[in-house]
Amino acid sequence: MRTAATATVLATCALLTLAGCDNDDPVPPAPDAGTRPDAGTGQDAGTQSDAGTEPDAGSVQGPIVTGSTPAEGEQNVVPVELFVAGTTSAARKRVTLTFDTPMDASASQVTRIDQTTPANAPRVLSGTWSEDALTLTVDIPRPESDLPPLEEESRYTLDLAGLRSGEGQPVDTSHAGLGDGRLDFTTGRRDAAMEHACAHALLERPRPVTASASPTVYPATDAPHAFYALTLPSSGASFVGYTEVVSGDGRDEPVVLYLDHAVPVAVHDMTEGEVAVASALEPARSVCVPAITHTLKFTAPGGDRFLRLTFGPTERETFHFVFERY
Known part of the structure; x- marks a missing residue:
């Protein structure tokens, strides 16, 4: 890289060349050293910009x-x-x-x-x-x-x-x-369970089901390993629908819905009245995004209990999920 000092020397040489400094004509005597600025008063390399202060390849920031x-x-x-x-x-x-x-x-x-x-x-x-x-x-x-x-x-x-x-x-x-x-x-x-659900979501043709608009009569969406395409009825400016899950007659069963969207879901035990069942909607591990992005987890109490799932309200009319009980 040329420094300012180097540039000055080159410019001076160029001017001298143009003036004929390469011939043998006598050169006029320079002013006496006592009248010229000396190194103590003139600008020198110690005060001029040099390679240490000018931008160079080492100071240019690379991509981040x-x-x-x-x-x-x-x-x-x-x-x-x-x-x-x-x-x-x-x-x-x-x-x-x-x-x-x-x-x-x-x-x-x-x-x-x-x-x-x-x-x-x-x-x-x-x-x-x-x-x-x-x-x-x-x-x-x-x-x-x-x-x-x-x-x-x-x-x-x-x-x-x-x-x-x-x-x-x-x-x-x-x-x-x-x-x-x-x-x-x-x-x-x-996550073996997630990988298993991903295989269903990636390779199977979904089972089409239309959720009910009524909170008292609704279709079932509780077949193990089933991959559903659920369509919700419109409800004003959004969509809301109901389906059913029947629990086993033995022990309590952990249930997981592997969803392709973050759809709100409420779970109620409708066997004897209407009792809320705790559930959790969470982001899924990124094993097969976008086929599965979220999971809904709850425990279905044993004893042939009738559970109602309320999907929505949501802006999505149709979405997919894999149903698994463990």
């Missing part, structure tokens, strides 16, 4: 990660995600990284490093850039047909050293959001 899934340092990350591949389900782990500036779409490789088991060789993975070159999606496949994409309860790192901005800058390794230019996360345990 503004968001990722999983997040930096996240714990209990789902190690296996399911998706449809042809007529069957397949496993992968998807990672996304979003940057603050458009990136070089020709550079899309990252390296997955197993911190828990260093004997496992690092894997180079190729991602796919979004159209605006701001988000990179990386799918981690199974290393072998009988192994999961990621192991349970293990620490992993995704090294982003191979990525660069559209201007050629490497990823900033000092930014507080990512730290060392690597995405670090730790997986949790797999």
Whole structure:
């Protein structure tokens, strides 16, 4: 990089060349040293801008990660995600990284490093850039047909050293959001029940059911392992409907509805009057989003009890869920 001092010297040389400094004409004597500014009074390299103060390649900030899934340092990350591949389900782990500036779409490789088991060789993975070159999606496949994409309860790192901005800058390794230019996360345990429900939601044709508009007569939606497409009657500006679940004649049964939307559901035991049954609507683990995004959990009391499920009010007329009792 040219400094201001260097630029001055070059400019002076250029002027002298134009004036004919390369010929043999005599040069007029310079003013006496006593009348010229000396090093003590003139501007010198110690006061001029130099390479240490001018912007250079070392001071230009590289691209930074503004968001990722999983997040930096996240714990209990789902190690296996399911998706449809042809007529069957397949496993992968998807990672996304979003940057603050458009990136070089020709550079899309990252390296997955197993911190828990260093004997496992690092894997180079190729991602796919979004159209605006701001988000990179990386799918981690199974290393072998009988192994999961990621192991349970293990620490992993995704090294982003191979990525660069559209201007050629490497990823900033000092930014507080990512730290060392690597995405670090730790997986949790797999969820066998969720994976089972995902298989139903991904591969089966749903059973169509229209909920009742009446709170006294309603269809059943309680077949184990059933995948339902439930349509709700309109109720003013929203939709509300009712279905029935009959409990077993023995023990209390945990029941889970695996939903593709956050639909409010109220549960009542209608066997002898109307008694509220505690239930919880929660975000589901991201095993097969968007096929399953939420779960509704409650305990059906044993003894052939008749339970009414009230869906809504909601803006959605039709949604899907897998019904399971355990």
